[in-house]
Amino acid sequence: MALAQTSSSPDAANTPSTVDTPPTADNDTLVVTETRLPEDLLRAPMIIDVIQRDDPALSTATRWEDVITQQPGVHVSGSGRRNGQTISMRGFDNQGVLIRLDGVRQDITTGHLGNFFADPALLKEVQIARGALSSLYGGNAMGGVINLTTVNAADLLAPGEDGGVRVSLSGATGAHEIGSHLSFFGRSGEGVGSLDGLVSLGYSDSGDIRRAGGEDAEEDAQLTSMLAKGGWQVTEDQRLTASWQHYREDSLQPANPQQIEVTSSNDQVDRDVTSDNAQIAHHWTPNEVTSLDTRLSLSRQDIDDTDSRTLTRYGLQSDGVTRFEHGWLDQTLVFGVELEHAEQDASGGASGFPDADIDTSAIYVDDTLTVGNYLSNGGIGEFDLGLGLRYDNYQASNQDGDNSDHDELSPRVRLAWRPTSELMLYSGYAEAFRAPTLNELYTTDRHFAGFCAGPRFCVPDNFWVPNPELSPETSHTWESGFNWQSGELSLRGSYFDTRADDFIDTEVDIQAGTTQAVNVSRAHLWGYDLRLGYQPGALPELDTFAALSEVSGKDRDSGEGLGSQTPLEATLGADWHFTGSHLTLGWRGRFAQSFDDTDDGSQLPGYGLNDLQLAWQPSAQLTTSLRLANAGDKEWFRPDGSLGDGRSLLANISYQW
Numbered sequence: 001m002a003l004a005q006t007s008s009s010p011d012a013a014n015t016p017s018t019v020d021t022p023p024t025a026d027n028d029t030l031v032v033t034e035t036r037l038p039e040d041l042l043r044a045p046m047i048i049d050v051i052q053r054d055d056p057a058l059s060t061a062t063r064w065e066d067v068i069t070q071q072p073g074v075h076v077s078g079s080g081r082r083n084g085q086t087i088s089m090r091g092f093d094n095q096g097v098l099i100r101l102d103g104v105r106q107d108i109t110t111g112h113l114g115n116f117f118a119d120p121a122l123l124k125e126v127q128i129a130r131g132a133l134s135s136l137y138g139g140n141a142m143g144g145v146i147n148l149t150t151v152n153a154a155d156l157l158a159p160g161e162d163g164g165v166r167v168s169l170s171g172a173t174g175a176h177e178i179g180s181h182l183s184f185f186g187r188s189g190e191g192v193g194s195l196d197g198l199v200s201l202g203y204s205d206s207g208d209i210r211r212a213g214g215e216d217a218e219e220d221a222q223l224t225s226m227l228a229k230g231g232w233q234v235t236e237d238q239r240l241t242a243s244w245q246h247y248r249e250d251s252l253q254p255a256n257p258q259q260i261e262v263t264s265s266n267d268q269v270d271r272d273v274t275s276d277n278a279q280i281a282h283h284w285t286p287n288e289v290t291s292l293d294t295r296l297s298l299s300r301q302d303i304d305d306t307d308s309r310t311l312t313r314y315g316l317q318s319d320g321v322t323r324f325e326h327g328w329l330d331q332t333l334v335f336g337v338e339l340e341h342a343e344q345d346a347s348g349g350a351s352g353f354p355d356a357d358i359d360t361s362a363i364y365v366d367d368t369l370t371v372g373n374y375l376s377n378g379g380i381g382e383f384d385l386g387l388g389l390r391y392d393n394y395q396a397s398n399q400d401g402d403n404s405d406h407d408e409l410s411p412r413v414r415l416a417w418r419p420t421s422e423l424m425l426y427s428g429y430a431e432a433f434r435a436p437t438l439n440e441l442y443t444t445d446r447h448f449a450g451f452c453a454g455p456r457f458c459v460p461d462n463f464w465v466p467n468p469e470l471s472p473e474t475s476h477t478w479e480s481g482f483n484w485q486s487g488e489l490s491l492r493g494s495y496f497d498t499r500a501d502d503f504i505d506t507e508v509d510i511q512a513g514t515t516q517a518v519n520v521s522r523a524h525l526w527g528y529d530l531r532l533g534y535q536p537g538a539l540p541e542l543d544t545f546a547a548l549s550e551v552s553g554k555d556r557d558s559g560e561g562l563g564s565q566t567p568l569e570a571t572l573g574a575d576w577h578f579t580g581s582h583l584t585l586g587w588r589g590r591f592a593q594s595f596d597d598t599d600d601g602s603q604l605p606g607y608g609l610n611d612l613q614l615a616w617q618p619s620a621q622l623t624t625s626l627r628l629a630n631a632g633d634k635e636w637f638r639p640d641g642s643l644g645d646g647r648s649l650l651a652n653i654s655y656q657w
Contacts, residue, residue: 174648
């Protein structure tokens, strides 16, 4: 991956991805994270994990399964095919986890296909924020938000350099894949009037995908990608940027790419998936404690196989942050507005993808008040009171004039106490929601053909019935936790309890021949996340970490267990940095207890997976990464019952001049 890695030096890889945090923010400078909160991660009242481009999990990745596989409590469903991959987290499936690419939501919904498409090689960072975050992001952010950030020229240019070229070769045995990327980047001038830009082109060819235990998921795919970015420093405090991210995969794969086997009812199709994301942005930073980012975006996803389905999204959003000092009281204010229009076009008459559109408008504000002094300064500790509120309105309609108009308020309240600079305790309450998809509101096509089970028992054709009266799914979450860091140790943890209402489910009436999306179930979800990092002072070359996660849930009416849960799962790791040689050897282990498969009542076995990885920079120009995933080729199952990834050797070598 040409852009997934720069330096593999010990300094760049000191902290494992599951506990990766930036340095503590300076008191006079805002550090704005992708969570829209201006805090370093150790002060954030939530569990946030960061995967950076020098981590072999990202630098060798060819698909999302490779990127996420080492993250506790996060699972990618499907059979390894890019077009069928969706993410679940904190008991919510892909509809309850928001994916954002450079600030633009990715959520096309059609059948058994995935809902986001991006080449991991173009990313500099993946940030996973867990918890109910609709107060900042609106719909779909019920279980959390995953922010994908693409690389820019400054990430690849060394101090004093004005331009460069980077070529990269990559491969993955598990997907029979080989790829290459070529990147050009540069800048002109410094300060006011300076320009910078980057263009990256990528291509890969892949075949059948090896699943756990040795079974293959048949596929023949070619992926082409491009990233073009540019920036202009207009004044000292104003900057204009523009970007275009292009993704296209041409593949021969089963009609349902989430199933492993090709069968008569799941025959192979030629499928072309194209995703384009373009935006123009204005960045204003009048001082060190104030910034305002405004962006105009166009996003288009097109899936073309036996039919054609296109989702086009136009968006305008502006996000700001500022900090005030009122003597004994500090105030951090985050605010923003969003306008968006999304429309679906089934030009080929695609089943389950109605011609419809939805308009969304939103405004949000989040205010954090800080008072007090640390115990060491004679106080009783430093306190944060956070108050957040977002208002969303969405108006959906189809070509027949059926309308769905709803307003949602998403409040968030949190309280944090820091007796010392090393420890923070926090607790909070948040509400979140997800709007029904246009498919759930308006689909009218045939669901499945009728059949006869005997001479006296026949079932008619089954058709979808639209339901414009669908209510949004909603949730109410309490979450409490702590962050602690002292010398060699760091520890973070949280416990959450979520009550979800109006889950949208599919109700099938066999005799009537109808299928309809309805609000039926109420859920109770609870669980915890723990992160431990340890770098022994006696062995500064060694980094170790451990993470623990579990999600449980039940239907509040029937008491039955829910799907999309996470078993008790531990992730362990260690990295040894060879001093002076820019070489890092690492191990990752992921272990889980046996757990119930709630789809059929059976129990799936626990698993223990081991990865070995290496990052080496023999010279300033040459970098390499190597990862042996699932080294023991253990057979294991995800919480949704699908087979996990099998053994695969992933490699990347990049040369820059």
